[in-house]
Amino acid sequence: MPRGPDNGTGETGSPKESPAGGAVPASFEDALLALVPGLRRYSHSLARSDADGEDLLQDCVETVLARRAQWRGVNLRSWAFTIMTNLYRNRHRAAVRRPTTVIEDAQDVAVPDQTGDPLERARIRAALESLSPENRTTLMLVVVEGYSYQETADILAIPIGTVMSRLSRARHQLAEQLAKDNIVALRRPK
Amino acid sequence: MSEARGIVGESDLHAYVDGQLDTDRRADVEAWLDAHPQDAERVAGWSVQNERLRDAFSADFASLPTDHGLLQPKRAASLRPLARLARPAIATAAALVLFVSGFAAGRLVPGGAHPPAMPAVTELASEARTAFLIYTSEVRHPVEVGADQQQHLAAWLGKRLDYRLHLPDLSSLGYGLVGGRLVPVGGKPGALLMYQNQEGRRLTMMIGRNDEHRETSFRLDTTGPVRTFYWIDGPIGYAVSAEIPAEQLRAVADECYRQMEAA
Numbered sequence: 001m002p003r004g005p006d007n008g009t010g011e012t013g014s015p016k017e018s019p020a021g022g023a024v025p026a027s028f029e030d031a032l033l034a035l036v037p038g039l040r041r042y043s044h045s046l047a048r049s050d051a052d053g054e055d056l057l058q059d060c061v062e063t064v065l066a067r068r069a070q071w072r073g074v075n076l077r078s079w080a081f082t083i084m085t086n087l088y089r090n091r092h093r094a095a096v097r098r099p100t101t102v103i104e105d106a107q108d109v110a111v112p113d114q115t116g117d118p119l120e121r122a123r124i125r126a127a128l129e130s131l132s133p134e135n136r137t138t139l140m141l142v143v144v145e146g147y148s149y150q151e152t153a154d155i156l157a158i159p160i161g162t163v164m165s166r167l168s169r170a171r172h173q174l175a176e177q178l179a180k181d182n183i184v185a186l187r188r189p190k
Numbered sequence: 191m192s193e194a195r196g197i198v199g200e201s202d203l204h205a206y207v208d209g210q211l212d213t214d215r216r217a218d219v220e221a222w223l224d225a226h227p228q229d230a231e232r233v234a235g236w237s238v239q240n241e242r243l244r245d246a247f248s249a250d251f252a253s254l255p256t257d258h259g260l261l262q263p264k265r266a267a268s269l270r271p272l273a274r275l276a277r278p279a280i281a282t283a284a285a286l287v288l289f290v291s292g293f294a295a296g297r298l299v300p301g302g303a304h305p306p307a308m309p310a311v312t313e314l315a316s317e318a319r320t321a322f323l324i325y326t327s328e329v330r331h332p333v334e335v336g337a338d339q340q341q342h343l344a345a346w347l348g349k350r351l352d353y354r355l356h357l358p359d360l361s362s363l364g365y366g367l368v369g370g371r372l373v374p375v376g377g378k379p380g381a382l383l384m385y386q387n388q389e390g391r392r393l394t395m396m397i398g399r400n401d402e403h404r405e406t407s408f409r410l411d412t413t414g415p416v417r418t419f420y421w422i423d424g425p426i427g428y429a430v431s432a433e434i435p436a437e438q439l440r441a442v443a444d445e446c447y448r449q450m451e452a453a
Binding site: 029032033036041044045048049050051052057058061065119120121122124125139140142143144148149164167168171174175178 | 239434
């Protein structure tokens with residue numbers, strides 16, 4: 001299944017919900033709501049700030065709702081992640097054209113309370129900014145979201161070999177950037 | 191040794207780190223790593239990287255009580271057009287510069303002078319951002335002296351800064367004083383005040399002294415996720431930091447400046 005959600009037809013699989021178009025509204029929305037924490041994690045790992053991350057999440061949920069008629073009843077999670085990836089790529093392209101977009105997220109969004117180390121997250125985000133959107137999405141899907149290489153390939157609509165080469169580049173670049181920080185991460189005792 | 195079991199390629203090493211190998215292949219890779227310290231080192235580095243990424247993004251993003259609102263198109267529609275409209279309008283660098291300088295010149299800075307950023311001034315913004323990140327995440331001890339001892343707080347920090355410190359009242363903007371602490375600013379004693387709104391969102395104001403400064407300037411630093419508005423008023427520098435939209439932060443800075451000037 002190499003195509004994104006808008007292009008392919010006749011995909012087979014084991015639908016968890018009723019077939020496309022026949023989904024009960026409440027269950028679609030409940031299913032989407034259950035995906036929000038994972039989508040939020042992904043959007044925040046792609047975005048430049050938590051505010052941007054919430055904005056991207058909102059865009060994604062809106063898009064999923066707007067396109068629900070196109071959903072074919074198979075794996076809502078992957079479909080939503082595909083949409084998120086595309087939205088992120090669009091934004092990234094737009095941001096490259098006009099780098100001063102910091103005010104665009106000037107909205108009142110609720111950002112989750114965080115318990116992690118904000119300095120560490122800021123550091124990681126700064127290092128991730130050097131990755132291309134292609135390499136960054138691949139790395140996040142595999143490492144943070146825990147998708148298999150095949151699932152990642154499906155979400156990104158690329159061959160698995162490309163997943164591997166992107167992963168390799170992403171790890172290499174990220175290591176270089178983090179090394180510039182001159183901060184050595186210590187392994188936590190398990 | 192392990193060589194007989196077949197060659198282990200880079201893809202195997204990635205799959206090993208990502209836990210995507212079956213037991214047999216895992217054993218092959220482990221044997222390979224025993225015999226190839228360079229690969230073992232690479233694999234260890236990737237594992238640490240994985241952990242840092244997961245630590246940075248995994249733990250904190252649970253469900254929010256407000257998530258239901260994400261699904262309501264009405265809420266979305268009412269909130270977002272402004273931002274959408276605003277994007278093309280204010281997104282260019284030129285517009286941003288005009289916006290900031292117009293704001294600064296027209297409303298805040300006498301004479302509208304714009305000296306180039308001095309290293310010490312930029313340093314204030316970076317110190318303010320770091321302090322914001324460190325202290326606002328403290329749950330139990332965000333401040334040294336709480337808002338219940340406001341007079342003492344103002345007197346104490348004012349004495350260390352060697353000027354009459356007025357604690358801005360931001361209640362009109364929905365932010366109440368949490369308290370303050372003594373912090374180093376540019377190598378000298380400085381003050382960090384913290385405010386919080388009803389939703390628990392925090393902002394900080396850093397105040398530092400630099401006797402070499404005489405000019406007045408007003409700037410917005412948006413290099414990171416945390417935004418900082420800062421200005422220099424004679425020997426005293428101020429920096430307001432928060433992770434909120436720029437225009438809200440601007441309103442806070444404006445209010446602080448007005449009150450500081452009046453005091």
